[in-house]
Amino acid sequence: MAKPIEALLDERRRYRPPEEFVARANVRDPDVYRQADEDFEGFWSRFAGELDWFRKWDRVLEWNPPDARWFIGGKLNASVNCVDRHLATPRKNKAAIIWEGEPGDTRVLTYQELSREVNRFANVLRSLGVKKGDRVTIYLPMIPELPISMLACARIGAPHSVVFGGFSPTALASRIEDSGSRILITCDGYYRRGELIPQKARADEAAQKSGGIEKVIVVRRAGNDVPMQPGRDLWWHELMEGARGVAAPEEMDAEDMLFMMYTSGTTGKPKGVVHTTGGYLVGVYATTKWVFDLHEEDTYWCSADIGWITGHSYIVYGPLSNGATTVMYEGSPDWPDKDRLWQMVERYRVNIFYTAPTAIRQFMQWGEQYPARHDLSSLRLLGSVGEPINPEAWVWYHRVIGGGRCPIVDTWWQTETGMIMITPLPGITETKPGSATRPFPGVRAAVLDENGQPVPPGGGGYLALLRPWPAMLRTIWGDHDRYVAQYWSRWNRETYYPGDGAKWDEDGYFWVLGRVDDVMNVAGHRLSTMEIESALVEHPAVAEAAVIGALHPIKGQVPVAFVILKSGHAGSPALEQELKQKVAEVISPIARPDRVVFTPDLPKTRSGKIMRRLLRDIAEGKELGDVTTLRNPEVAEELRMAFTSHA
Ligand code: 6R9
Numbered sequence: 001m002a003k004p005i006e007a008l009l010d011e012r013r014r015y016r017p018p019e020e021f022v023a024r025a026n027v028r029d030p031d032v033y034r035q036a037d038e039d040f041e042g043f044w045s046r047f048a049g050e051l052d053w054f055r056k057w058d059r060v061l062e063w064n065p066p067d068a069r070w071f072i073g074g075k076l077n078a079s080v081n082c083v084d085r086h087l088a089t090p091r092k093n094k095a096a097i098i099w100e101g102e103p104g105d106t107r108v109l110t111y112q113e114l115s116r117e118v119n120r121f122a123n124v125l126r127s128l129g130v131k132k133g134d135r136v137t138i139y140l141p142m143i144p145e146l147p148i149s150m151l152a153c154a155r156i157g158a159p160h161s162v163v164f165g166g167f168s169p170t171a172l173a174s175r176i177e178d179s180g181s182r183i184l185i186t187c188d189g190y191y192r193r194g195e196l197i198p199q200k201a202r203a204d205e206a207a208q209k210s211g212g213i214e215k216v217i218v219v220r221r222a223g224n225d226v227p228m229q230p231g232r233d234l235w236w237h238e239l240m241e242g243a244r245g246v247a248a249p250e251e252m253d254a255e256d257m258l259f260m261m262y263t264s265g266t267t268g269k270p271k272g273v274v275h276t277t278g279g280y281l282v283g284v285y286a287t288t289k290w291v292f293d294l295h296e297e298d299t300y301w302c303s304a305d306i307g308w309i310t311g312h313s314y315i316v317y318g319p320l321s322n323g324a325t326t327v328m329y330e331g332s333p334d335w336p337d338k339d340r341l342w343q344m345v346e347r348y349r350v351n352i353f354y355t356a357p358t359a360i361r362q363f364m365q366w367g368e369q370y371p372a373r374h375d376l377s378s379l380r381l382l383g384s385v386g387e388p389i390n391p392e393a394w395v396w397y398h399r400v401i402g403g404g405r406c407p408i409v410d411t412w413w414q415t416e417t418g419m420i421m422i423t424p425l426p427g428i429t430e431t432k433p434g435s436a437t438r439p440f441p442g443v444r445a446a447v448l449d450e451n452g453q454p455v456p457p458g459g460g461g462y463l464a465l466l467r468p469w470p471a472m473l474r475t476i477w478g479d480h481d482r483y484v485a486q487y488w489s490r491w492n493r494e495t496y497y498p499g500d501g502a503k504w505d506e507d508g509y510f511w512v513l514g515r516v517d518d519v520m521n522v523a524g525h526r527l528s529t530m531e532i533e534s535a536l537v538e539h540p541a542v543a544e545a546a547v548i549g550a551l552h553p554i555k556g557q558v559p560v561a562f563v564i565l566k567s568g569h570a571g572s573p574a575l576e577q578e579l580k581q582k583v584a585e586v587i588s589p590i591a592r593p594d595r596v597v598f599t600p601d602l603p604k605t606r607s608g609k610i611m612r613r614l615l616r617d618i619a620e621g622k623e624l625g626d627v628t629t630l631r632n633p634e635v636a637e638e639l640r641m642a643f644t645s646h647a
């Protein structure tokens with residue numbers, strides 16, 4: 001009976017930080033956990049003290065649950081900390097951003113060059129009347145003008161709202177409206193998988209739909225013809241021509257808003273998560289430094305899109321506040337071939353690489369021949385973020401990409417937390433594939449039951465955060481009640497509810513299972529979709545699997561599996577039986593899927609998360625809801641047909 005809960009905890013493989021890694025690691029003393037726990041305000045203020053402030057804070061924290069204010073009375077500017085701070089040091093001529101476009105064009109910006117661009121664009125924004133507090137919407141692909149725009153906004157105190165460049169005009173319009181932006185920054189077009197994406201046309205459609213946009217600034221990226229609306233549309237390069245390279249930074253209060261970020265709406269109206277200047281910057285500065293064990297000479301690459309929180313925190317603000325060299329790329333991992341990323345790792349001698357489990361499973365499916373074409377020996381640390389990583393993918397990542405020598409940091413956090421919250425420290429933590437291990441020092445997490453009581457080790461329940469942290473969201477834009485109701489009302493006003501299910505084990509390690517709605521209850525037994533998925537992908541024919549709990553009249557819910565096979569394998573009733581048997585063997589007969597549906601693709605959000613809600617609707621024969629936020633909306637209908645024809 002205990003088997004379903006135990007299946008993941010049965011994962012016995014252990015990986016100690018290699019000696020060579022520990023010898024050079026920034027953080028090696030396990031006592032940091034105790035120290036930070038005893039005096040967490042002191043812990044965070046020591047990191048804050050490493051940043052530049054116009055005025056030092058009077059108090060570290062004011063906590064009126066659920067409202068926190070950090071570094072009260074402190075004044076600073078995020079762009080000063082990401083750029084100016086490094087100019088008086090030997091980092092002045094160090095590469096801040098190494099960028100590679102899809103057609104192979106490249107651009108390297110040193111800190112000095114980045115400073116000039118940011119200052120000039122800050123002057124451009126000011127000349128258009130943008131003032132402290134005005135929201136600016138940015139709708140750009142992965143080109144250097146994206147971080148330049150963000151930092152220029154930060155310089156003049158105008159909160160940015162970056163909308164993922166692949167979002168539809170409708171999604172962009174609703175975000176422009178909600179934020180009340182008057183300025184939109186976009187580009188003519190960009191490249192993705194050999195195709196030219198007409199970004200300006202999409203931006204025009206959104207601007208028209210939403211109203212309120214007074215100026216559209218257009219970066220020339222692809223050179224495609226675009227109509228420019230007189231009086232409204234302005235070319236980036238023309239505005240920049242006359243702009244001076246020095247712009248005084250706005251002195252921001254620590255609690256002034258730095259940016260807002262809409263969460264990848266799975267249901268309901270998008271939520272504008274608000275992050276502030278001081279706490280956010282301290283949080284991402286500290287976690288980048290410790291989790292990624294940054295060294296001065298490192299080349300660091302997070303392959304996310306800056307349009308997501310991962311890119312904000314760990315391509316832009318975290319690495320640049322640390323004076324690191326951060327890599328960014330335009331395009332897709334499979335274009336011009338399935339070795340694009342490995343080619344870049346080799347070309348730039350990347351040392352630290354951070355990506356998502358969905359990408360790793362994709363690499364596994366493509367096969368080892370792609371990474372094998374390249375010299376990946378520069379890598380010394382790997383990271384994972386975005387969803388639970390199944391142990392098989394973890395072990396593959398470790399062996400094939402990391403050459404067996406690189407520690408893996410599986411980092412749990414959210415748009416709302418702003419910074420990494422549960423993670424190994426690579427020079428200290430012994431890792432277990434599939435576990436994000438322990439809370440970052442100073443962070444307190446727990447697994448609670450329905451009533452807010454901690455579950456005993458080995459048990460499962462709801463993940464909870466028991467203490468405020470500097471990069472925490474402060475509110476939902478324009479809807480503070482929703483902030484309180486969504487995050488601070490499950491148990492009490494002092495306990496943050498992330499909406500994830502988790503287990504913890506005898507060593508105090510956390511195993512995040514995914515959103516609570518991904519955890520099902522089959523005949524009274526708690527089962528995780530991820531556990532069943534892990535079992536399925538252990539089968540040699542399976543490339544990727546998504547499991548949901550479908551309503552069942554007797555058992556409450558039953559697992560239904562959607563499976564992508566590796567090339568060279570075909571779906572058959574015999575294989576379906578085999579896979580069901582496999583799950584029954586690995587976990588328990590309780591976990592045995594009711595149905596296994598073979599499919600060439602799975603419905604994914606733009607950020608690469610499998611949209612399980614939709615799979616559930618398909619399995620339960622429900623009306624399919626909104627599919628517009630999917631990267632591949634056509635898959636939904638195909639799957640529904642496959643499901644019903646086979647039933
Ligand atoms: C950073 C980011 C947040 C949700 C979160 C959880 C899932 C993220 C994870 C993970 C297990 C990890 N998640 N990292 N689950 N292990 N290492 O992804 O933010 O897009 O807001 O998603 O992603 O379910 O609640 P966001």
